[in-house]
Amino acid sequence: MCERVARHCDGLRANGHTHGLMDMRGIVVAGTHSGCGKTTLSMGLMAALSRRYRVQPYKVGPDFIDPSHHTAICKRPSVNLDTFMMGVDGVREAYARYSADADISVVEGVMGMFDGMDTTEIASTAHVAKVLNLPVVLVVNVRSMSRSAAALVKGYVEYDPRVDVAGVILNGVASENHERLVREPIEALGIRVLGAVPRVRELSMPSRHLGLHMAHEGSLDVEQLRSLIEEYVDLDCLLELAHSAEVPLPDEDDEQHEHIRLGVAYDAAFCFYYHDLLEHLRRSGASLTFFSPLRGxxxxVDGLYIGGGYPELHAHALEHSPTTSWIRTVAEDGMPIYGECGGLMYLCERLAEGEDTHAMCGVLPATTTMTKRLMALAYVEAEVIRHNAIMQRPIKGHEFHYSITQCRGDARLAYRLRGGVGIRDGMDGLVEHCTLASYTHVATFDPTHFMESCRRYART
Structure with missing residues (x-):
């Protein structure tokens, strides 16, 4: 990149601090709709910029998979920004915390730019862009379009004037003449076209029922992505468009905690975690120990957190893992255990898919059966109606699964849901001993009760 860009990014490093505000520069990469190439181009931008600069990646919404690729590319943990689960202040605080030592931040959006909860803007890419006062780069797939693309872009620019659509990247360009037919009408509207990227079939990423493959599965050619962006996108102009987001500096937690040892299941079967939640647990007194049930x-530790993932793809290995029987023993002994989605499936008695059935931990009186269709995809609010060792206060979360969990008659459920499906009858959160597991994933919660339960277990 040219010296002009280098000087610009030197300026990005000089983040100013005034009156409790931090001045941090970034961009939001939005799309007209799901499947327009937003994810691929976001990763390409991260790869190209990371060659010389410290890029802090983010993902709008409750996604676990895209952030795993961001993290691998940028060598910095990607952080989810969700105005429903985290609230406006939570989004601003997370952005300030993780962007503090970065040169530039790149926020990948979710779905179409204005798609939020129901008919609201909440949890949309546009909402996050406004909350952080960041410029938007709009990705438009122009396959089978020419002048009509200008009408589409004009609609996105004018729909909500409070969203700063600073430029457009054209995706799926068929030829130089096709680019001219699309670019000229858009630029006639006074809107910058930052790049025109041809369709590259080899860059399509494999997917499964919960989304794309995770980064550790090695399905992404990062070098090809980087080269594509460097050849077809004007990075000089994009960096100049990135402007400041004045957000409040996060308060430092000076409280001294009695640390507890919290085990976090982490491997190919359990890999769905929000980075900011893990950091919040650390700040609340947890010393995290990552362990692999697949490796036995x-x-x-004094407590366990078993997140979501793909236990159904590794059911045979989990059935025969020493970790599985150990979890049953420590659960019966009263160790506090919190499970989400894949963790719920693992903590049940059995996991079934077709004619195959595998014994799991046997902590919870239920069996999970995989389905061929999506059973739930929704934001949820949960009221805690049954005492448990993990949650005391209402939570906001997200539900996304291709399975059903059938409980025995004596099963006890801790949550009454607003929105979502849960385990049965609008209820979620199976409780047994000091174990709580649900289909609901949470991006943040008050861990005070969980930490105290772990401390009591450690003392006994």
């Missing part, structure tokens, strides 16, 4: 690891 048994950590010395």
């Amino acid at each position: 690891e048994v950590p010395e």
Whole structure:
């Protein structure tokens, strides 16, 4: 990149601090709709910029998979920004915390730019862009379009004037003449076209029922992505468009905590975690120990957190893992255990898919059966109606699964849901011993009760 860009990014490093505000520059990459190439181009931009600069990646919404690719590309943890689950202040605080030592931040949007909860803007890319006062780069797939693309872009620019659509990247360009037919009408509207990227079939990423493959599965050619962006996108102009987001500096937690040892299941079967939630647990007194049920690891800990993932793809290995029987033993002994979605499936008695059935931990009186269709995809609010060792206060979360969990008659459920499906009858959160597991994923919650339960277990 040219010296002009280098000087510009030197300026990005000089983040100013005034009156409790931090001045941090970034861009939001939005799309006209799902499937327009937003994810591929976002990753390409991250890869191209990371060659010389410290890029802090973010993902709008409750996604676990795209952030795994961001993290691998930028060598910095990607952080989810969700105005429903985290609230406006939570989004601003997370952005300030993780962007503090970055040169530039790149926020990948979700779905179409204005798609939020129901008919509202909440949890949409546009809402996050407004909350952070960041410029938007709009990705438009122009396949089978020419002048009509200008009408589409004009609509996105004018729909909500409070969203700063600073430029457009054209995706799926068929030829130089096709680019001219699309570019000229858009630029006649006074809107910058930052790049025109041809369709490259080899860059399509494989997917499964919960989305794309995770980064550790090695399905993405990062070098090809980087080269594509460097050849077809004007990075000089894009960097100049990135402007400041004045957000409040996060308060430092000076409280001294009695640390507890919290085991976090982490491997190919359990890999769905929000980075900011793990950091929040650390700040609340948890010393995190990552362990792999697939490798039969048994950590010395005072509590467990088993996140979502793909236990159904590894059911045979989990059935025969020493970790599985150990979890049953420590659960019966009263160790606090929190499970989400895949963690719920693992903590049940059995996991079935077709004619195959595998014994799981046997902590919860239920069996999970995989389905061929999506059973739930929604934001949820949960009221805690049954005492448990993990949650005391209402939570906001997200539900997304291709399975059903059938409970025995004596099963106890802790949550009454608003929105979502849950385990049965609008209820979620199975409770047994000091274990709580649900289909609901949460991006943040008050861990005070969970930490105290772990401390009591450690003392006994």
